[in-house]
Amino acid sequence: MSATKVKSTKKPLTGNEAIAEAMRQIKPDVVAAYPITPQSPIVHTFAKFVADGVVDTVMVTPESEHSAISVVTGAEASGARAMSATASQGLALMVEVLPATSGLRLPVVMAIANRALSAPINIHCDHSDSMAVRDLGWIQIYSENAQEAYENMFLAVRLAEHPDVLLPAMIMLDGFIISHGVEVVEVYEDEVMHKFVGERKPKFSLLNYKEPWTMGPLELTDYYFETKRQEQEAMKKAKKLYIEIGKELSEITGKEYGYFEKYRLDDAEVGIVVLSSAAGTAKDAVDELRKEGKKVGLLKPKLFRPFPYEEIRDALKHLKIIGVLDRSYSFGAYAPLYAEIRNALYDLDKRIPVQSYVYGLGGRDIFKQEIKEVFNELLEGKVSSEEKCIGLRE
Amino acid sequence: MKEVFEVRIHGRAGQGAKSGGQILALAAFKEGKTIQAFPEYGSERRGAPTVAYTRISEKEIRSHEPIVNPDVVIVLDDTFLYTIPVTKGLSDEGVLIVNTVKSPEEVRRITKFKGKIFTVDASGISINNVGRDAPNVPSLGVLVKAYPFVKLESIELAIKEIFEKKLSKEKTEANIKALREAYKEARS
Amino acid sequence: MSEKVKWSEPKGWKEIPIGGNLPAKTSLEYKTGSWRTFRPDFDPDLCTHCMICVHYCPDSAIPVVISEEGVKGFRDRIYKGPVRLETDFEYCKGCGICAEECPTDAIKMVRETWED
């Protein structure tokens, strides 16, 4: 972690509080969210900011997540900056609207406290909720800890609202593990952070009645394809701009905002790829194995949509063996992250064996020891086409 | 001294295991340490057993695994001594703190734990001072005595910061009094 | 995008506004008059300019102007204020509601010939 370039305060915050803190500094015009475990404290904390007059946001408390996402979509179409937050079944209930928000090119930013999907009902962390919606035109950024979640919110607002992008974004943080865990978060100055996101400058707004636009028409066989092609282009631009905006953010925080974080990877022979909070635990595992002289490293993707295939390929191409850890299934198919990593490596002349691991479903704990065992297994060259499970009882 | 100090608190939902862990974390944070405080969540309703963890370190904490080998275990309800393996993962160098009227010897007999044992009537102290059974704060007083990783004054500052938002000044003071009393009265 | 854009000409994905957004009233380019099999034959001499047909027309295809000097209509009277003009055949679909509702039988439905 390099030095902060502006004044900052360290605060003990839960991940949810860190998200609410970012929202307080962003000062969205409209927030609409329906409470769901483990996201609820985001709504509670922000509602208190509103109640105390700390922010001037119009807070809407709809009767469902479907309405919550509809409210923020309507608000964004009206030129406002609008935000929401949800998890699991709540995100699933929003699914009907998610592609409409992106299709309408409305840069809503929403935090997701990752939680397993029913059934069986489970309130704990896995990535099945956000992975299920990965192809609906939303930018997706995964956070390792509360600090990253906080910073990603600012990056997401700028990226989503960029005139060349105009796509909604979701920021993921691991439910309970991060959402409810208290950690030390470095919070930067209010004015600096607000200035970083600035005010939203919408190109189209329903409230600009002097220039009336029809938003969300019916497009049939003759135009739907063209409109969707634009969305794909916006994703391409988002990928490029993520780095540019990240550089601007790093002017404030002194940190780097790459597509991914590499940890002792460059001189490694065996690497694992893992998202979010488990990456932190995995770093400790890497350090311990390095002490034993084992050449292991880690790659933690942050930007998942758009997916940085070329850059990830270049970061992994020197490895002899790779393990990919997914916290969700893609039923009947390769696990989501694993599938992307395999894809990214396809263009290499040399084929690198990649082993798929699934872990942590429904909040099943993942221990450093288990990750070390994964590394050791990979170091022994144990790779198969079978998807393996970590911490599962046979 | 160790680099990372880990505490596990067993309580019943409503006894304040989670907030106890957070007070401890805040106190350590006030001393410039890095902290993590995280409860284990089921779908607990008032009365159900709960667990909360606090991890304190002099350097950055990256791990997000649950605490496997705590340095200290705090038991807020002595019936757990019979029903839950409260000393699981606790080494002989570790410390067991129990809110009970029982003696440390009696606790040792029940748990067969070989390390240091501290007992205190945290519930009694809490009822006397605060007027309700909130054993979490007094238990932290014992913790400071048993394992001086965090200063008593820091715990007091943390209590002030957290409690004064929700409670009256008198109640906050009463809690601090309970903390100090437990610090003095703890038996080992 | 200005309103001069001819929307009836197919456009590539780089040309159209994002998100399917459309500027106002481009449908004026879409002439629904071609749907007609019967056409309302309007006799201004029988019209009282009561405006019933105007309100009920499903296509807003009966233009209205505000006339100060008035127009001659039913029983040779002069009707001032809002007066209707000839049906806009670019959009009239020929449903016949106007003829059905006209209190003075000033409109009759006749078979559309499309000769002119």
Added chain:
Amino acid sequence: MNVRELAKIQAEQGLKLVPGHRMCAGCGINTIVRTILSASKDPVVVVNATGCLEVVTTIYPYTAWNVPWLHVTFLNAASAASGVEAAYRALKKKGVVKDKINIIAFGGDGGTYDIGLQALSGALERRHNFLYVCYDNEGYMNTGHQRSGATPFGASTTTAPSGKVSFGKKEWRKDLVKIAAAHNIPYVAQASIWKVVDLYNKAEKALSIEGPKFINVLMPCTTNWSFPENLTIKMAKLATETNFWPLYEIENGVLTVNYKPKERKPIEEFLKLQTRFKHLFRPENKHVIKEMQKKIDEDWENLLKLERITHEEGVRL
């Protein structure tokens, strides 16, 4: 206000929904939208649920709207309109938006009585300042005449067809106006395209009131009720003259019936022109018409009682 004055207002305003849209020949929705939008002296933003109106007015690249217009999905017109209203409040506070703007949502009975009812209820309960208009054509007409919660008892639809052992829909339609009124909102009304001035007055009154407002408008569907396309207005007229579709409003809990036919026409007069009720005239289904008539008369009596007790006895709906 009379029809001529209303036409003058509309001519001066210019059309907010222009021709070139692809409603069925003889469709009444245009009259509903035209009349309601003309009741707004202030700029309007329209939010539309998926349905006939949304589809036929915005087939890309042709939009018939001359006011800002938003469609998101089927069930969320009320919640998307809530978002527009929330944004309006926020941006007005900030000074970004300066003028008064009216927010009007349109949905069919599918998007309102059924799939969108929860979103509507939430928006009414949250007291967003907007007007929701349901154009009720008594079924899912956009997708092929399936039964809805608004389809009348005895109607034959594609999902509740009449047959050898069935007389069509066996349930009474839900009373959406009363459901809306139960949210204790300031203004609720039922209207018809037959009485455009009444419709205009209701919209004008609604827009003058702060808070959520709801208007339910009967929209006879030439295609799926299956009557000649020139008879749309006649059909609406018969619906009201038979007391099948009373015109009334509830203002702060006080109910007023806006039109009382001198002599109530028998329901057969409304039914007999429509193919969806044709089967009711078979001998074995005579009882259905009888039951319908009984219910209509009871409902009408009930309505008159509600009018009396809310006006005279201080009872509030």
